[in-house]
Amino acid sequence: MGEIKPKILVASDIHLGSLDSEKDLFIQFLRSIISGEFGNELQALIILGDFIDLCMDVPEHIVKRKKIQEIFILLLDIKKSINLIFVLGNHEIPVTGDYDEKFKHRELKFLSKFKNSDFSELFNIELYCQYLLLKKCNDEDMLLLYNSRDQIESNPIKKIKIDGLDLNSDYRCFLTHGYQFDSDIYRFFVGQIWKSLISSKKYEVKETYDYFWNEVIKEGRKIKPVTLKQMKNELITLKYVPRESIEALFSELSYLEFNLVKANMRVMKKWQRASNPDYYFDEIKEFLEDDEYDFSKINHVIYGHTHHSGISYGKINNQEVEILNSGSWQHMHPTYVEIISKGNLNLKSISNNSNS
Known part of the structure; x- marks a missing residue:
């Protein structure tokens, strides 16, 4: 068969x-x-x-x-x-x-x-x-x-x-x-980061988050040591683009914005560590056993x-x-x-x- x-x-x-x-x-x-x-x-x-x-x-x-x-x-x-x-x-x-x-x-x-x-x-x-x-x-x-x-x-x-x-x-x-x-507390803190990114029209900020989430956190690297210069150098290789393009892209990204991204990514890193199947079973159970709904x-x-x-x-x-x-x-x-x-x-x- x-x-x-x-x-x-x-x-x-x-x-x-x-x-x-x-x-x-x-x-x-x-x-x-x-x-x-x-x-x-x-x-x-x-x-x-x-x-x-x-x-x-x-x-x-x-x-x-x-x-x-x-x-x-x-x-x-x-x-x-x-x-x-x-x-x-x-x-x-x-x-x-x-x-x-x-x-x-x-x-x-x-x-x-x-x-x-x-x-x-x-x-x-x-x-x-x-x-x-x-x-x-x-x-x-x-x-x-x-x-x-x-x-x-x-x-x-x-x-x-x-x-x-x-x-x-x-x-x-x-x-x-x-x-x-x-959980409500995770959605409150991490959800604010997601919300601000979705609404942001600053492409350079989105790119910075993209880099930290996918190339730093997901690769198990530490956030704090990464510099703006290091990020630019890595993105040249990752995106197969000339240095001039990367420099132009991040020309309006301030060090304050860059460091704010790093601070937010530390919060995201904690969420990422917590997003394991055992944690989610408890949350799914709570969701499906909510007295307000019949699941x-x-x-x-x-x-x-x-x-x-x-x-x-x-x-x-x-x-x-x-x-x-x-x-x-x-x-x-x-x-x-x-x-x-x-x-x-x-x-x-x-x-x-x-x-x-």
């Missing part, structure tokens, strides 16, 4: 516009979808947040980058034959305060940044949401889209029928980016955000819950999730397309 092919694919944290985004491998992944490598029963591709990185780049640059344009073109092709769904992440919209209440406004603001681009079709509000729930509804397997927790179960903004899943009546798979699982029937969770791919199990709401982190396409071998018959979940690696 051949390998069971997926009905739904889930990928997250591609971070287009950021250093070390595995764009070539993501292009390979999208081409595999188009070529039929995933079979002819594939019905949906879900990008589970942080597809675009507005903390590290600006929209007008993002849409002009050749490899990103290639990705957009491939997605437009995919959209012709299967459902394409985007969940927004913390590098795309601010997540401070009541993120449910503010989601609609933030979503519209995000989409408006790309409405005049050549790829505006990918930024249609019909493709976007904050949460998804995969379940059986009236004897049909449905993927339900929501913008707030209040809507979940009873009031989806969109319904997508998925044929051939054959879900059990008690099956519930909850999908979201994952910033919702951050008691959810028995599967897929999220991204932390970049730590993996599968875990734990007791939440007095039942066993399977939790998958879909990983990222940055700093490590990219991973994605397949949802196959019966709603079974497979975590896969793009490097060899084998079970992780």
